[in-house]
Amino acid sequence: MNNEKVYAMPFAKVYPLLLAKAERKGRTGGEVNEIICWLTGYPPEEIENAAAGSVTYGDFFQNAPDPNPNRRLIKGTVCGVRVESIEEPLMQEIRYLDKLIDELAKGKSMDKILRKER
Numbered sequence: 001m002n003n004e005k006v007y008a009m010p011f012a013k014v015y016p017l018l019l020a021k022a023e024r025k026g027r028t029g030g031e032v033n034e035i036i037c038w039l040t041g042y043p044p045e046e047i048e049n050a051a052a053g054s055v056t057y058g059d060f061f062q063n064a065p066d067p068n069p070n071r072r073l074i075k076g077t078v079c080g081v082r083v084e085s086i087e088e089p090l091m092q093e094i095r096y097l098d099k100l101i102d103e104l105a106k107g108k109s110m111d112k113i114l115r116k117e118r
Helices: 004-009 011-025 029-040 043-050 056-061 069-073 087-104
Strands: none
Touching: 004 056, 004 087, 011 043, 011 056, 011 087, 029 043, 029 087, 043 056, 056 087
16 A cells, blocks of 8 residues: 555544554553554544544644654564654654554553653
8 A cells, every 4th residue: 555545544444443453452442542642642532533533644643743752762563664764754653653553462561662661
């Protein structure tokens, strides 16, 4: 899938997939929201509004109120691509979230996911 198609996807379609991935592994929607809040600076109610609205995935990240500076500490692969090597800034932001949700689904503690132990 090309980047423009990903950016144009409604957040309302992606968000339930993120929740489902976490919940299948025994994690909670609250943890997913905590990760999104940490990464983007959106408060929980704005995440819920975006999930119920028509904002695109690209706009959700482009309009993030306070991207966490520690997101640059996120390393590793998502779909065979190293997130720290992604050159397109918007795609890198999207892949950061993918990586964090993967870590959540794999059972990592929230402190490690949110890079609090560094």
